[in-house]
Amino acid sequence: MLARAPSSWMVNGTVQPLVLVVADDSPAQRSLVAALAADGFRCVRLGLAIGASRRGLAHGARLVWVDLSEPGIDGVGIVRRLRVGSAAPILVVLRRAGERAVLIDASASECVLDSLSSTDRVSLTRAWLMRGSRARGTPA
Numbered sequence: 001m002l003a004r005a006p007s008s009w010m011v012n013g014t015v016q017p018l019v020l021v022v023a024d025d026s027p028a029q030r031s032l033v034a035a036l037a038a039d040g041f042r043c044v045r046l047g048l049a050i051g052a053s054r055r056g057l058a059h060g061a062r063l064v065w066v067d068l069s070e071p072g073i074d075g076v077g078i079v080r081r082l083r084v085g086s087a088a089p090i091l092v093v094l095r096r097a098g099e100r101a102v103l104i105d106a107s108a109s110e111c112v113l114d115s116l117s118s119t120d121r122v123s124l125t126r127a128w129l130m131r132g133s134r135a136r137g138t139p140a
Contacts (some may be wrong), residue, residue, distance in 0.1 A: 017129055018060060021045045022078065023067035023093075028114065032065065035118040036125065048073060061088050063128055065121070068103075069095040069114040076106040083107045089128045091121075 005068035006084040019041045023029040033043045039111075043059070064082055079090055092118070094100065100111040109128065113119070 011110065016040045016042055017062035018042045018044065019125060020061035020088075021067075022048060022050075022064065022082070024048050024140075025069060026067070026070075028069075028093075028118070029067055032121055032125045033117045035122045039122050039126075041122075041125065048078065050053045061086065062132065063088055063125055064090045065093065065125075066090060067091050067093040067114075068099070071095070075103055079103055079108045089132065091124065091128065093121075 004081045019036055020041055021029060021033055021036075022030075023045070024047055025035050031043070033045050035036065048067075055063045064086075066075070066078060068078070068081065075094075079092065081091055083106075090107070092103050093114050094103070094111050095114055097111075097113060103111050110124070112124070115123075
């Protein structure tokens with residue numbers, strides 16, 4: 001039997017989209033998760049080690065945020081593994097813009113710099129979800 005979604009995940013009787021946040025613990029990522037939750041999104045937060053090791057992890061998520069702003073992370077590998085079995089947009093947070101092209105080639109949907117505020121990331125989340133909803137013909 002399927003459990004009912006908590007009422008905090010419901011807006012006008014509709015379950016809000018699931019957003020996966022793959023990041024190591026940082027104030028910026030806690031702020032993003034809090035901002036997404038305050039906007040009504042369901043959020044699941046996973047550490048980079050889990051995100052890096054699990055193929056197809058994004059299945060069921062409508063959008064994925066990946067924070068690659070820490071040095072020494074194999075962002076291409078993480079993005080490729082998350083892409084397996086999922087067409088969800090993958091939005092990547094980078095420290096330097098120079099890494100953008102290789103991540104887009106690895107199938108990241110968008111890359112932003114870590115200076116982008118949580119409020120702007122929530123707006124970007126809504127915009128990407130609206131794009132996907134229009135393409136599928138379903139509400140965001």
